[in-house]
Amino acid sequence: MTRTTTAAGRRADILAATLRVIAREGLAETTTRKIAAEAEVNQATLRYYFGSKDELLFAVLQEMMHMTGEVVQAGISSSNELNKAIAESIRAFWQHVEEAPELQVMQYELTLYALRHPESAWLAKQQYDGYSALVETLLAQNFATAGQPCAISFAELARFVIAGLDGLILQFISNGRDTVQAHRDLDHLIHAVIALAEG
Numbered sequence: 001m002t003r004t005t006t007a008a009g010r011r012a013d014i015l016a017a018t019l020r021v022i023a024r025e026g027l028a029e030t031t032t033r034k035i036a037a038e039a040e041v042n043q044a045t046l047r048y049y050f051g052s053k054d055e056l057l058f059a060v061l062q063e064m065m066h067m068t069g070e071v072v073q074a075g076i077s078s079s080n081e082l083n084k085a086i087a088e089s090i091r092a093f094w095q096h097v098e099e100a101p102e103l104q105v106m107q108y109e110l111t112l113y114a115l116r117h118p119e120s121a122w123l124a125k126q127q128y129d130g131y132s133a134l135v136e137t138l139l140a141q142n143f144a145t146a147g148q149p150c151a152i153s154f155a156e157l158a159r160f161v162i163a164g165l166d167g168l169i170l171q172f173i174s175n176g177r178d179t180v181q182a183h184r185d186l187d188h189l190i191h192a193v194i195a196l197a198e199g
Contacts, residue, residue: 022106076141104169132159136157143197
């Protein structure tokens with residue numbers, strides 16, 4: 001690992017190390033000692049940047065929200081054909097799921113962790129509100145480019161897309177990561193989204 005000397009760089013290194021440890025060992029087995037070793041810092045340095053394990057885990061969840069946002073933005077289709085644009089955007093996100101399924105497992109673990117702590121439950125809500133806003137913006141851009149109206153609000157359609165993808169991700173990571181089945185189910189979700197949008 002390349003060591004950085006700036007505060008922002010060191011903080012980013014610790015977050016990246018935390019992601020690697022959680023992805024490799026799971027949240028239950030993740031300790032500050034393991035994170036410090038992975039980041040090549042001592043535990044006092046870890047506490048200096050994040051205060052506690054909880055604060056560090058919440059920072060990781062926020063970082064994952066940022067990463068998801070970048071994936072969604074990268075999946076914006078340039079197609080003028082609405083149905084094609086919707087399908088391409090959803091498939092682009094799914095490609096990310098297949099490339100890094102361990103990140104999806106980690107994200108669910110962190111979300112549940114946040115929900116189990118009353119003082120941090122807001123973070124789980126913020127996470128899904130953020131995802132909804134991202135998908136809503138993406139849909140609005142696709143519909144505007146195609147010059148077509150949507151039969152329901154973009155907010156409703158965005159929540160439907162997220163709910164569908166969440167279900168497919170859970171099935172994918174639970175059922176042996178069967179890509180053939182996942183692609184078939186993804187096609188059904190895409191058709192359902194298009195049908196809902198068309199009314």
